[in-house]
Amino acid sequence: MGKDILLKVSGLHASVGEKEILRGIDLEIRKGEVHAVMGPNGSGKSTLSSVLTGKPDYTVTGGSVYFNGEDLLAMKPEERSWAGLFMSFQYPVEIPGVTITNFMKSALDARRKAHGQEPLSGAEYLRLLREKMASVGMKPEFAKREVNVGFSGGEKKRNEIFQMAMLDPVLSILDETDSGLDVDALKIVASGVNALRSPEKSSIIITHYQKLLDYVKPDVVHVLKEGKIVLTGGLEIIEMIEKEGFDRF
Amino acid sequence: MGKVVDHGNYVPAAIPSQALQAGRGEVLDKVYVLDGNSCPQIPAAVVVDADASVRLTFIALPGSRADISLDVFIRGPHSDVSLSGVFVESGDDSISLNVNMRHLSPDCTSDQLFNTLASGSSRFDFHGKIIVAPEGQKTESFQTNRNILLSDEAQVLTKPQLEIYADDVKCSHGATIGRLNEEEQFYMRSRGIPENEARGLQMLSFISPVLDRLPSGSDIPGRLEQAIRSL
Ligand SMILES: Nc1ncnc2c1ncn2[C@@H]1O[C@H](COP(=O)(O)OP(=O)(O)OP(=O)(O)O)[C@@H](O)[C@H]1O
Ligand SMILES: [Mg+2]
Numbered sequence: 001m002g003k004d005i006l007l008k009v010s011g012l013h014a015s016v017g018e019k020e021i022l023r024g025i026d027l028e029i030r031k032g033e034v035h036a037v038m039g040p041n042g043s044g045k046s047t048l049s050s051v052l053t054g055k056p057d058y059t060v061t062g063g064s065v066y067f068n069g070e071d072l073l074a075m076k077p078e079e080r081s082w083a084g085l086f087m088s089f090q091y092p093v094e095i096p097g098v099t100i101t102n103f104m105k106s107a108l109d110a111r112r113k114a115h116g117q118e119p120l121s122g123a124e125y126l127r128l129l130r131e132k133m134a135s136v137g138m139k140p141e142f143a144k145r146e147v148n149v150g151f152s153g154g155e156k157k158r159n160e161i162f163q164m165a166m167l168d169p170v171l172s173i174l175d176e177t178d179s180g181l182d183v184d185a186l187k188i189v190a191s192g193v194n195a196l197r198s199p200e201k202s203s204i205i206i207t208h209y210q211k212l213l214d215y216v217k218p219d220v221v222h223v224l225k226e227g228k229i230v231l232t233g234g235l236e237i238i239e240m241i242e243k244e245g246f247d248r249f
Numbered sequence: 250m251g252k253v254v255d256h257g258n259y260v261p262a263a264i265p266s267q268a269l270q271a272g273r274g275e276v277l278d279k280v281y282v283l284d285g286n287s288c289p290q291i292p293a294a295v296v297v298d299a300d301a302s303v304r305l306t307f308i309a310l311p312g313s314r315a316d317i318s319l320d321v322f323i324r325g326p327h328s329d330v331s332l333s334g335v336f337v338e339s340g341d342d343s344i345s346l347n348v349n350m351r352h353l354s355p356d357c358t359s360d361q362l363f364n365t366l367a368s369g370s371s372r373f374d375f376h377g378k379i380i381v382a383p384e385g386q387k388t389e390s391f392q393t394n395r396n397i398l399l400s401d402e403a404q405v406l407t408k409p410q411l412e413i414y415a416d417d418v419k420c421s422h423g424a425t426i427g428r429l430n431e432e433e434q435f436y437m438r439s440r441g442i443p444e445n446e447a448r449g450l451q452m453l454s455f456i457s458p459v460l461d462r463l464p465s466g467s468d469i470p471g472r473l474e475q476a477i478r479s480l
Contacts (some may be wrong), residue, residue, distance in 0.1 A: 080439075086439075092436070093433055093435075095436065095437065097450075097451075097454020106450065107442050108441075110443055114441075
């Protein structure tokens with residue numbers, strides 16, 4: 001495997017119960033690349049994200065996934081996070097009784113521990129928290145709110161981007177993070193992704209809309225349909241889909 | 250919950266001679282901790298006079314066995330009773346809790362909140378009855394029992410009941426039995442929080458409404474947290 005490959009998915013099959021949803025996915029992402037994944041509703045985009053991040057509901061029935069040369073499918077969800085994988089959820093989950101401050105502190109401490117580092121001091125942590133909240137335009141009072149509880153749709157998405165900024169991932173998967181966002185929030189998501197852009201880091205942007213891709217120009221575009229990648233190419237695909245929909249695939 | 254008004258056969262219960270007394274205007278705030286080795290003397294009955302305020306909290310740490318029966322007689326107006334509890338069970342622990350909240354006087358309030366975490370092959374039984382006598386007009390009485398099963402072998406039986414003989418009251422009761430939410434767990438784990446710790450955060454969040462009622466400076470939240478992390 002070439003040194004610059006960050007993620008290599010080969011012949012990936014996954015099911016829920018008896019139902020096969022991913023039917024042989026091949027995907028190669030190099031360091032520094034941004035990939036867009038488009039496809040009709042129900043084609044398996046979120047399932048692919050969930051399988052990559054290790055959601056227990058899905059059973060992998062075939063294929064392999066290597067992340068930075070490591071067998072991703074053998075890792076627990078938390079180990080995948082420590083290795084630098086992040087997913088912005090299409091439907092962020094509410095965690096009653098756990099504040100954003102405590103949630104992110106637990107997340108950062110656990111990762112630092114896994115890497116043999118001391119936890120951040122309270123003051124260092126709060127400084128980081130405030131800085132990252134400000135960078136995504138979240139009001140400071142959100143720090144004390146319970147994670148996603150009572151958040152508006154847009155606020156939840158913004159919270160995902162905040163967490164992404166805190167965790168500084170190597171590979172970010174954004175599952176329809178742009179859906180339901182106003183123009184300003186969309187720009188924040190775009191600048192969040194662009195801020196992480198570096199020769200070492202990559203992202204997968206799942207979207208139904210051209211808008212976000214205007215701000216974050218992907219290097220590669222894939223079309224996912226019925227659990228398979230049916231087309232891979234460049235920006236021209238986005239325009240084609242915009243004009244003709246997915247019927248031609 | 251709708252009102253069940255039963256104008257029929259209200260039978261007053263006799264007040265036992267051995268009872269914890271909250272005299273007129275008195276404020277009582279007691280915490281009973283069961284921690285396996287020691288089981289405190291829990292009164293079988295509480296008598297509450299006018300304008301009194303009674304708050305009793307029950308905490309069970311793993312390794313406890315108990316059979317708690319509590320009859321509360323609210324017999325003077327404008328008094329308030331709050332009962333709450335956290336029961337953390339493991340192994341073959343067994344706790345049964347039997348509460349009769351008797352509103353015998355008008356204009357009183359009472360509230361009950363019991364949260365149980367049952368692991369291992371432990372067992373929790375709750376029988377809770379709110380009884381509003383014909384004299385208990387303008388009563389407000391609430392009762393909640395929430396339970397989380399942490400294993401397939403743990404058992405919970407919960408039976409909340411209302412017996413209301415007055416027509417101008419606000420009463421409700423509710424009970425739930427469930428498991429820790431797996432969507433929440435996956436969300437936390439995807440952020441790098443290990444599974445054990447994610448479960449710990451969920452359990453602490455589950456008991457926190459009761460902890461909020463404890464006097465500040467209490468060492469109980471710390472002890473419960475430690476117990477939960479060892480489940
Ligand atoms: N846990 C599950 N149980 C049953 N079916 C599931 C489950 N998860 C996904 N599916 C099914 O798998 C298919 C793919 O779903 P998925 O959420 O991956 O689609 P998607 O491409 O993300 O769609 P959208 O654009 O609407 O977000 C759908 O038919 C969906 O109903
Ligand atoms: Mg989806």
